[in-house]
Amino acid sequence: MDRLIELLPELNLAFVETLVMVGIALSFAFLIGLPLGILLFVTDQGLILENKWVKQAVGIVINLIRSVPFIILLVFLLPLTSFLLGTTIGPLAASVSLSVAAIPFYARIVESSAREINKGVIEAAVATGASPWMIIRHILLPETKPGLITGITITAISLIGYSAMAGTIGGGGIGDLAIRYGYYRYDDTVMFTTVILLVVLVQFVQYMGDFVSKAVDKK
Amino acid sequence: MIELREITKEYWSKKEKNIAVDNVSLTVNEGEVFGIVGYSGAGKSTLLRFINLLERPTTGSVRVDGIDLLTLSNKELRKTRQSIGMIFQGFYLVASKTVFENVAFALLAAGVQKKHIRDKVVQLLEVVGLSDQLAKYPSQLSGGQKQRVSIARSLANDPKILLCDEATSALDPNTTESILSLLKEINQKLGITIVVITHEMEVVKEICHRCAVMREGKVVELGTTFDIFSAPKDPLTKKFIQNVLEFEIPELMMNRVKGKLVKLIFLRDLATDAVVSDMIQAFEVRANILHGKVEYIHETPLGVFIMDISGEEDQVNQAIDYLHKRVHKVEVIEDGPTYRALA
Numbered sequence: 001m002d003r004l005i006e007l008l009p010e011l012n013l014a015f016v017e018t019l020v021m022v023g024i025a026l027s028f029a030f031l032i033g034l035p036l037g038i039l040l041f042v043t044d045q046g047l048i049l050e051n052k053w054v055k056q057a058v059g060i061v062i063n064l065i066r067s068v069p070f071i072i073l074l075v076f077l078l079p080l081t082s083f084l085l086g087t088t089i090g091p092l093a094a095s096v097s098l099s100v101a102a103i104p105f106y107a108r109i110v111e112s113s114a115r116e117i118n119k120g121v122i123e124a125a126v127a128t129g130a131s132p133w134m135i136i137r138h139i140l141l142p143e144t145k146p147g148l149i150t151g152i153t154i155t156a157i158s159l160i161g162y163s164a165m166a167g168t169i170g171g172g173g174i175g176d177l178a179i180r181y182g183y184y185r186y187d188d189t190v191m192f193t194t195v196i197l198l199v200v201l202v203q204f205v206q207y208m209g210d211f212v213s214k215a216v217d218k219k
Numbered sequence: 220m221i222e223l224r225e226i227t228k229e230y231w232s233k234k235e236k237n238i239a240v241d242n243v244s245l246t247v248n249e250g251e252v253f254g255i256v257g258y259s260g261a262g263k264s265t266l267l268r269f270i271n272l273l274e275r276p277t278t279g280s281v282r283v284d285g286i287d288l289l290t291l292s293n294k295e296l297r298k299t300r301q302s303i304g305m306i307f308q309g310f311y312l313v314a315s316k317t318v319f320e321n322v323a324f325a326l327l328a329a330g331v332q333k334k335h336i337r338d339k340v341v342q343l344l345e346v347v348g349l350s351d352q353l354a355k356y357p358s359q360l361s362g363g364q365k366q367r368v369s370i371a372r373s374l375a376n377d378p379k380i381l382l383c384d385e386a387t388s389a390l391d392p393n394t395t396e397s398i399l400s401l402l403k404e405i406n407q408k409l410g411i412t413i414v415v416i417t418h419e420m421e422v423v424k425e426i427c428h429r430c431a432v433m434r435e436g437k438v439v440e441l442g443t444t445f446d447i448f449s450a451p452k453d454p455l456t457k458k459f460i461q462n463v464l465e466f467e468i469p470e471l472m473m474n475r476v477k478g479k480l481v482k483l484i485f486l487r488d489l490a491t492d493a494v495v496s497d498m499i500q501a502f503e504v505r506a507n508i509l510h511g512k513v514e515y516i517h518e519t520p521l522g523v524f525i526m527d528i529s530g531e532e533d534q535v536n537q538a539i540d541y542l543h544k545r546v547h548k549v550e551v552i553e554d555g556p557t558y559r560a561l562a
Binding site for chain 1: 271273300311316324328329358376
């Protein structure tokens with residue numbers, strides 16, 4: 001117990017670091033991944049902005065990023081991080097690679113939840129003479145809202161996992177703490193505490209996600 | 220109003236060329252309710268979608284109100300689509316929007332100012348009889364109510380044309396009836412030209428002034444609904460309306476037929492009683508009605524009666540000659556027991 005109290009400041013800091021990393025990456029995933037996902041959907045064959053070239057180009061880039069294992073992406077992106085932030089250490093630096101990984105991940109989730117929309121609903125909107133932007137804003141986004149929120153939940157949970165990896169190369173956060181104390185120093189107390197903390201965090205995110213997603217679902 | 224000229228639609232599936240619509244020309248007049256009938260796969264759905272260019276024809280031209288739609292830019296086409304409402308079998312309402320918002324979307328899409336939207340939506344929902352449901356979500360409505368919402372949405376921008384894609388096929392008979400009378404009202408009161416596609420002859424009978432019958436991408440018969448029903452020419456048309464003009468007499472009844480079995484078809488006026496009683500008075504025959512039915516085709520009666528006329532052969536023949544003069548169509552189905560014995 002004493003050991004825990006002793007650790008508390010460091011634990012707090014690690015927890016905040018994790019939240020910062022995940023929060024930043026999640027924000028970028030939402031801000032960039034959402035439009036990309038919608039773009040992938042609307043440029044598909046027979047849809048409102050059908051465009052084979054755009055669809056394929058975006059699809060290829062997304063697949064490229066998604067096929068690189070995260071730990072390798074982390075190392076691969078170090079020069080970019082250093083160029084953007086002037087450093088490769090700390091939660092901010094780790095956010096760069098986390099964001100790069102999260103954006104395509106979320107984009108694919110957005111695309112697949114948009115596919116769930118009945119094509120007839122889109123056809124009916126086209127028949128009213130609505131512009132593509134009106135259809136995206138007033139039909140696609142509201143109709144995919146529950147899916148978008150579920151997607152954010154899934155992305156957040158994956159990012160919590162990824163953030164532990166990012167921690168190992170100097171990103172900080174709970175994962176970093178667990179490895180430093182638990183792995184390098186065989187300190188089981190810290191190890192268990194961090195695991196419990198992560199479990200609680202993931203459960204909380206999942207619960208919140210499910211709750212909000214259900215609240216906005218009108219089906 | 221709507222002119223389709225030599226329209227063909229080809230599409231490729233699994234490297235095989237299919238023809239959905241095969242060189243169809245069709246004109247729909249202003250203010251009429253026009254029906255397109257056919258089984259699924261006949262190309263009627265594709266044909267309907269040419270009118271607002273949800274489908275683009277491979278060759279041919281589409282004119283609405285004198286404008287060739289195929290020459291329009293995207294923006295102009297969207298503008299034109301606002302004057303062509305469309306409703307569907309599956310309703311296709313936005314599940315995450317309330318009834319009010321669903322109708323308001325069509326107005327937003329047309330760039331109507333926010334302050335005018337509310338009044339217009341309320342007025343539209345009044346037309347379709349749903350003013351008290353505007354805060355509900357589609358999932359809380361019945362099928363008929365959903366179709367009313369989609370009708371309100373389709374009427375939002377005061378269209379000149381309303382396209383109905385199997386609009387009543389997912390509804391029960393009572394609801395179908397009420398939606399059809401709403402469509403009729405829209406046609407008569409608002410003067411909107413309506414094009415319906417359906418596989419239900421009931422729908423055509425109820426509301427269509429004229430109709431076209433489609434098979435394998437071609438229009439095989441076209442005419443006023445009454446002509447189609449009273450004198451179908453194409454085998455497919457005959458099949459569609461067989462339950463109107465045809466009637467199978469059960470075997471047991473057939474065995475009891477004493478004289479000649481005659482089918483009478485009355486058009487427009489129904490002087491059935493008078494004709495039959497006149498015949499009985501004029502000739503020494505007995506008439507036994509085995510089947511009788513009157514259909515109202517777009518409010519014009521079409522009667523079909525099957526009668527067993529018995530008596531002296533000479534008298535029976537004279538009676539039938541008499542009927543030929545008084546009735547639209549007389550058909551001798553069975554020549555009598557002797558004939559059957561020979562066969």
